[in-house]
Amino acid sequence: MAIKGFQGTSLLDFPGRIASLIFFHGCNLSCSFCHNPALLGDPRSLPDFPVELLFEELEQRRGFIDGIVLTGGEPTLAPELDDVIGAARELGLLVKLDTNGLAPRVLGRLLGQGRLDYVALDLKTSLERYGELHRGPVDPDALKRSLDLLRTSGIDYEVRTTCVPGYVERQDIGRMATLVRGARRWVLQQYSPQVTLDPALAQVDPHPPEVIRGWLELAAECVEDAQVRGV
Helix, strand or coil: CCEEEEEEECCCCCCCCEEEEEEECCCCCCCCCCCCHHHHCCHHHCCCCCHHHHHHHHHHHCCCCCEEEEEECCHHHCCCHHHHHHHHHHCCCEEEEEECCCCHHHHHHHHHCCCCCEEEEECCCCHHHHHHHCCCCCCHHHHHHHHHHHHCCCCEEEEEEEECCCCCCHHHHHHHHHHHCCCCEEEEEECCCCCCCCHHHHHCCCCCHHHHHHHHHHHHCCCCEEEEECC
């Protein structure tokens, strides 16, 4: 499995922190609007990044980074995930996980072991439409279990929704609000069509900023902290 790691600085990746981003190949969704489509293809098309080399780079960066962000693709599918988290912990680094929430057993284990400091769960669209996001079956109950785990975890987290036209409309926000109710934070973020798995999605204009800001009122009714990002 191909792993890529590089150091990046962004409040979007780990709020208030400087972090190294580690990208994992593979995903259990195939969203047409995916912004990392290269990570969904044949792993042979990507160079291997040895885990040992990744550990060495984290050691070298520990003086100027606060933590790591595990992203992808879908990190919870990676067999190297525990080793990478363990190495980061040994270096005193914080760990943030980006996940689609479809592997609650993995998420629950990591939360139970106290190995995560922040989680960003991507809620793609209303639960009834998740079948549109993959070539195979998707278990919506898995997503519900992951949300329940985060609500009771005691760690900081966010649910985030990229507002992709056609997949996220006002009626979808209303349905998602029921699912997200009681969560700590829900972030509605602007869609960027620059890179997509389906080239046709690159031609879709993002929702106007005032539309997304209008949806914020719906989000604010069901979570402690509702935010917009990228508008």
